[in-house]
Amino acid sequence: MMRHKKSLLALALITAFSMTACSDGEDGKNGENGENGENGENGLPAGSFTEHVATxxxxxxxxxxxxxxxxxxxxxxxxxxxxxxxxxxxxxxxxxxxxxxxxxxxxxxxxxxxxxxxxxxxxxxxxxxxxxxxxxxxxxxxxxxxxxxxxxxxxxxxxxxxxxxxxxxxxxxxxxxxxxxxxxxxxxxxxxxxxxxxxxxxxxxxxxxxxxxxxxxxxxxxxxxxxxxSNEACIKCHASLDGFAEDDSRIANVHAHHNYQEVDNCIACHNPAIAADQNDPDKGYNPNWNAMIHTIHAGHHLDLQGEAKEEFGEVGFPDELHECTACHDNGMQWQENIYAEACVSCHTNIDFETGDNHAGIIPGGDEACILCHGSGSLSPAVAHQVGQREEAQGNFVIDIQSVEVQDSTTADMSNLVVTSKVTMNGEALDATTYAEITDYMTNANRPFLLGKLNPETGAIAHGYGSDGLFRPAFTGGTLADGGMLTVSQEFATALLEGPIYATAEVQLCASQTKIVKCDSDAYQLAVANTAETKYFNLTDANADPVMTRITDPERTTVSEAKCNACHGNLTHIKGSHGVTEFSQCVVCHSENKGSVPSYHPTVTYKTDDVDADGNAIWAEVPGLTFANRDLVTVAHRFHNARWDDTPLVYRDAEGTLHGYPAPEADCHACHKEDSTLFAADGGLTSGKRAIETDAGFISPVAESCRSCHVKESALAHFKSNGAYVQDDAATTADLPIESCATCHAEGKTYGVDVVHNGSAAH
Structure with a gap:
């Protein structure tokens, strides 16, 4: 065996040596090519399919x-x-x-x-x-x-x-x-x-x-x-999963079960198979869809118990609860299909077995409901005054005709005289009614609103206080024929010059669209006056009017329509102020502080602890305060729960946001889709370049961002990019533009349109 292996090795060496060193003959010819094998199946072209998606x-x-x-x-x-x-x-x-x-x-x-x-x-x-x-x-x-x-x-x-x-x-x-x-x-x-x-x-x-x-x-x-x-009704507050797709009606942000994205999906589980007693003390609600959805959205206003209190007790409906069509936008079933299960999910205090809170009436069954509530004053639409706010508001109109300065007998003072045409319930306001007008007003102190404007920028030159915000009382004036009302008030003569705005914030009681005397025992709406904001010049009546910045659509990236899509109207949000437009809001919420910087300077959160009565205990976020009441920063702060007074929009001990219905980073929930936040010079599109605080002036872009980004690292980032912030304010309003737009302007790698994408899914 060994000799055989040696022979093979020798032969291999001789052969190799002969092939490489000794042959000088011609190389042999190449053999014929073999037949080609069968072609494999073609794969799909790259980019013609996907196995992944971004969202x-x-x-x-x-x-x-x-x-x-x-x-x-x-x-x-x-x-x-x-x-x-x-x-x-x-x-x-x-x-x-x-x-x-x-x-x-x-x-x-x-x-x-x-x-x-x-x-x-x-x-x-x-x-x-x-x-x-x-x-x-x-x-x-x-x-x-x-x-x-x-x-x-x-x-x-x-x-x-x-x-x-x-x-x-x-x-x-x-x-x-x-x-x-x-x-x-x-x-x-x-x-x-x-x-x-x-x-x-x-x-x-x-x-x-x-x-x-x-x-x-x-x-x-x-x-x-x-x-x-419809899904679109929910999207008005909860946003669209694909914000810009016209054919996509999926809802972006329903917290329950990590977001079932359509109303149609919910009934797969929430149907009569799991219906329960609304009055069960442990559960406290009926999980059948038609009942449960009412209880959830009315949660904060109801005296709930059991699981319902824990799950829904802090849910605040952003529109008015009586406006059924805020959600019921798809047909008239909500008026025609009247039965107890749906009604008691919101009217939880009614006991049909005893008649308590139901005028003593004990109905024999659902078929009896239609007898009283099928039409007339007790029908759902009429009883809830559905859709009547707008018409009722139009029944009290203050049409400001002129604003003039007249001499006063007081030194260094002049009379600011406002003349308006006032109509009530379609007719000119009469003297008898005007003498009793406070009986119609929800707050007798609500006045006219007038104030000075910066002639160059249209910014409100002075904020809340006596340094340029003029508030002549609506009451106590002189009423002439045709509803012509004249009111006047003394102000410092030196202030009564240049361009001004003029509007009013009177709020009144209404019932079934008519302005009526307020009755605390009756179901009435609190409606704002209709008072178009007008512009005058106290120094030169013939000068071109200067309008507030927020009334210029080219400089405003939000709109009342955006707010009203979710809130229905601005009036009920602001309580007794009687406002309907941003031009009224900025009278007090301007970038110029006036005498009051902020009514909500601190920020609170809901702790994991409860008091002896089982109520949540709230605590302040240490070191986090705000010192301005600018409308932009206030709106950001409230909706992002950088607020106090245990609001319906809040954060828990882990920092999770609760109560805000849209995705936290979906800017287009409020901002117009076709607008850009940054101007060509890197400042805000609005032209706002400074916000006043007690300590001085701060940079508006950084302060807007700080409404959400509150960590120390974010504050350091703002400062390093040229911003003046609350703890390091400037002494002048002439601030340099922050360099935020360098990285965060629309179209940049880290632009707001990317990191806070308008599509709620991102």
Whole structure:
């Protein structure tokens, strides 16, 4: 054996040596090429599909009713398509989906004596199989720690982004009602799992399809008989998941269950199957959707108990509770379908068994409700005075005609004389009514509002106080024929010069659109006067008017319409002030402090402790104070819970924001979509360049940002970029422009449009 190996080695060496050193002959010819192998299948071109998305808003699953079987004897079937956006923002097929859950509900006519005329039923609940059914490629999955059967999910390789689901196990699929009515409206929605962003991190929001409503017997799309509230109504406060997509009605920020994004989704679980007694002391609310949603939004105003108090007791509805159409914007069901379950969820103090708080009336059942509340003064629309504020407000008009300066007998003083035409309930105000006008006013001290303007910038030159804000009383004037009211008041002559604005903040009581005398025992609205802000020049009556900065749409990045989308109107927010426009708000909330810097200088948070009565204990954030009442910073501060007095918008001990309905960083919840915050010179678009405090003047961009970014590191960042801040104020209002725009102007890598993206999903 050894000799054989040596021979082989010698032969190999001789052969190698001969090939490399000794041959000088011609090289042999190349052999013929072999046949080409079969081509492999072509892959999809790069960028033509995606397996990741940046946000939930970029993931869209579309269902087709013709490819769904969820009722009857035929086997379960589902087909759908999914698209996602690439990192470049291109919408392409989404591939690689490996787990979904399917929710199916049907709507049936209620033949019982009480309740809504149509009710929702969850198919899986009806089959005693939970609330939904999973689908995976394996036909199995883990649910709450246990392996369960799932439908088999298959991706169509011939049609990227298209998937089918089938039930491969014994028996009927959990979401199929074998004996259900195929003529009932059915609603299907799909939740997707295990989808990651481009860095491999999970998507923070739920990935839900837009529900589809259809009639299985015909495959036709259908319209629910119960959807009295649209997604758009919720979006007004809770924002849109994809802020700029016109065809996307998904809601951005519903805290419960980490955001089920459509009203249509909620009823999959919150339906009569889990309804409960509203008066149960442990639960304290009815989890059926029609009742629960009322209780949640009225939480702060109700005397709740049990779980309801803990969960909803601090929820403050930002609009007026009596304005039913703030939410009920989709049909008239809220007026036509009157039954106790929905009503007592807001009117929680009514006892139908005893008649307490119901005029002693003990109704025999829901069918009796319509007899009293179906029409007339007790109907929902009339009793709640729905939509009547605007008309009522228009029934008290103060039309300022002129503002003049007249001599006074007091040295260094002059009379500021305001002449207005006043109408009430469509007619000129008469002397008898004017003599009793304080009986109509919610606050007899609310006056005219006039003040000086900076002739160069339009800024209110002086803030709250006697140094340029003039407040002639609305009462005590002289009324002539035609409702011509003249009021006057003495002010320092030296102040009565140059451009001024003029408006009023009178607030009155109204009932059924008419201005009436206030009655604390009656249900009345507190409405503001209609008083268009007008502009005059006390020195030169012929001079071009100077308008406040906030009335110039080119310099204002917010609007009353943006506020009113969620709040309904500014009047009820401001209490007894009787204001409807920003031009009235900035009279006191200007960048010039006047005599009062801030009524809310400290910031509080809700601790984890409670007092002996079980009420929350609040504590101050140490070292965090604010010393100005500028409208911009006040609005930021309040909505971001940098406030005191235990407000409805607050932060807890961990710093989590509660009570603000939109995503915290969604600037376009308030700011206009087509506006930019920064001007070409790097300052604010408004032209505001300084804010006055007791200590001096501070930089407006930094102070706006500090309303949310309150850490010491943020303060140091502001200072290092040229800002004057509260603890280091300047002695002059002529401040240099901060360098914030260098990095944070729109279009920059770290621009506000990127880090605080207008799309709520970012």
């Amino acid at each position: 939930a808003a970029d993931f869209k699953l579309t269902l087709n009713p013709n490819d769904i079987v969820v009722v009857g004897s035929e086997p379960f079937a589902l087909k759908f398509s999914v698209t996602g956006k690439t990192e470049q923002g291109k919408e392409v097929p989404f591939m690689g989906l490996d787990k979904i859950a399917i929710y199916v509900t049907n709507q049936y006519e209620n033949t019982a004596e009480g309740g809504a005329p149509y009710l929702w039923q969850n198919n899986a609940v009806a089959n005693d199989a939970g609330y939904s059914m999973y689908c995976t490629p394996e036909g199995k999955t883990i649910s709450w720690g246990n392996e369960v059967n799932a439908c088999t999910l298959v991706e169509d390789t011939e049609n990227p982004g298209t998937y089918t689901g089938t039930w491969e196990h014994d028996g009927t699929a959990p979401i199929v009602l074998a004996d259900g009515n195929a003529n009932n409206l059915h609603r299907v929605m799909v939740r997707s799992y295990n989808v990651t962003d481009f860095s491999g991190s999970g998507i923070s929001d739920k990935l839900l399809s837009m529900p589809i409503d259809f009639i299985p017997a015909t495959g036709e799309l259908a319209v629910s008989m119960k959807d009295a509230v």
